[in-house]
Amino acid sequence: MPVSIRDVAQRAGVSVGTVSNVLNRPGEVSAESVQRVSQAIDDLGYVRNDAARKLRAGISTTVGFVVLDGQNPFYNDVVRGAEDEASSHGIAILYGNTDEDPSREKVYLDLFREQQVRGLLLAPFGDVLRQLRRLRSAGIATVLVDRFSADGEFSSVSVDSIAGGRLAVEHLIETGRRRIAFVGGPFELRQMNDRLAGARAAAENAAVHVDLEVVATTSMTVEEGVAAGARILARPRRDWPDALFAANDLIALGLLQSLVSGGRMLVPDEIAIIGFDDTIFAAAAAVPLSSIRQPSRMIGRTALRIVLEEAADPDSIPRQTVFPPELVVRRSTTG
Amino acid sequence: MPVSIRDVAQRAGVSVGTVSNVLNRPGEVSAESVQRVSQAIDDLGYVRNDAARKLRAGISTTVGFVVLDGQNPFYNDVVRGAEDEASSHGIAILYGNTDEDPSREKVYLDLFREQQVRGLLLAPFGDVLRQLRRLRSAGIATVLVDRFSADGEFSSVSVDSIAGGRLAVEHLIETGRRRIAFVGGPFELRQMNDRLAGARAAAENAAVHVDLEVVATTSMTVEEGVAAGARILARPRRDWPDALFAANDLIALGLLQSLVSGGRMLVPDEIAIIGFDDTIFAAAAAVPLSSIRQPSRMIGRTALRIVLEEAADPDSIPRQTVFPPELVVRRSTTG
């Protein structure tokens, strides 16, 4: 039932070696053979058995991609970029979503190792250094996504989160805000700390006095944003901040939902909100959301390209690719 | 460098067959052997080579999932459900997103066939019947997702779109709307036609007279929703509908964006909007969006379970699993 290279060879009247050559280096085969083999392949509906190929040639045609939040449109965009690049190389993507759960992350890393992926793209959450090293020694290259690899041990593709945080807060200050809250978490995430650090830098370097407080969330979801918004509103009015810098758009949307619920339209007049990522939903929000744009597809494309290069050359030196963030101003910050 | 089952066998002082048995049927091996082999595996950091396993045993440990819109949170939820089920079986998901492009769809189907996935989950867009049949004859089971398989040739897991359409329009009529526009497309999609059919049925069976027009979009995206909204607003005011039923939440969000842009807050007073899918963004929208909820994770879980069952039993009969939709009322339809 399953048709193998041998069947093709027989039908085309050539040896298996020739069929393999037609498949892999058509240039080294006579035009006639190419023609006859192609014909036989069509007739028989032959498809290469990737397992056998992988086994013998050691060439894997899959790349793993593990993201930390599958609900976040930002990661969907990144994956989409990776996909484009991958399919142009005939490579398929093994996808895993950890939902910020270190044990799920571990499971996926093991699973993908067993699958012997060609390389791994990872938006890390937990402490995976040991595992990544083991992957490397098994010949699997890893590129970190959305996370600068400070020690330079692995390649990474990310946006300058510090600059992003600064952009956001500078914008808030310029538009007259003075009591700013950074809403985000968990702070195990490096990006999180960087965004906050950028925010702090902007606040400190401002010509005017600016208060910057931190409202911590346990994850970067809409629900957490809603909850944080409720906590803020529960304070006496004089203790409200006049601007919120959300660690990502999901949190920002949650905040927005709190602040406009029950017909209270506090944004942007009383409180400005700015998000991060500039996902497709930012523009469609209750109040169109200002945000810090990341070139998400480009991040995905680039990461995939790098991982393939590293897989091809195991001695390559890890490199950090950092894109600049971009401020996108919408109604939520401009009364 | 790479450690094989032979290395493990040697270190444990047993034969390769025994190691394999420890891995696959530990019950049939003496406790001592299990212990020694496990020890050796740990010492050596051995991981099974999935390619070899797949080649010899013909057992694949991946399932393909091809969705038609990776930006749509609905599909992300479905994938998440499938993921949960998959990882509990040690199965990895090969992910592909076609973005409503039939040629991409074809590419992924070929790619996944080459990978010899255990089964395939597919939210189809184009005409893939021929390809699916070929996959089947190659021993790869397919389960259609979010699409009822009318002819019963393949298994499917979906929500009753007709009922969903009816629910939506009945709700609009009950809340006093009489001039309803269905905004959606493309109509190559069966779900699309079903949702519209349900809407028509509700309009026709209503006790009062109801107008139902169709505003066609070329895809189910926010941008298309925005464009459709603009077209509607461009009409003389007396020709405006008083309610919009969007084929999914993304379109609904786009419509909303048009209708509240420039400070015009037409929703819900002048125009009601209801979406479909009840994605996480519906509640966070400009005006919290009424929608028709699909049990998305459950759809994913179920589809994966079924595809595994069918892979295990090639003679199983295709079955259609249909979940009921659920009306979720929010501000966008209740003045």
Added chain:
DNA sequence: GACAGTACATGAATCGTTTCAGGTGGGTTT
């Protein structure tokens, strides 16, 4: 016509697992 060089084609060996027919040794039955 001998020789080298070119252009292709061949098929056996190989990758790392799983499978399975056959083997071993000790215990139980008759």
Added chain:
DNA sequence: AAACCCACCTGAAACGATTCATGTACTGTC
């Protein structure tokens, strides 16, 4: 003590592709 069972182990064959050393046939040169 012969016959049989049982629990466990062994090792070679097989999966389907790729690789590579070895052929073969033809062209052109001197």
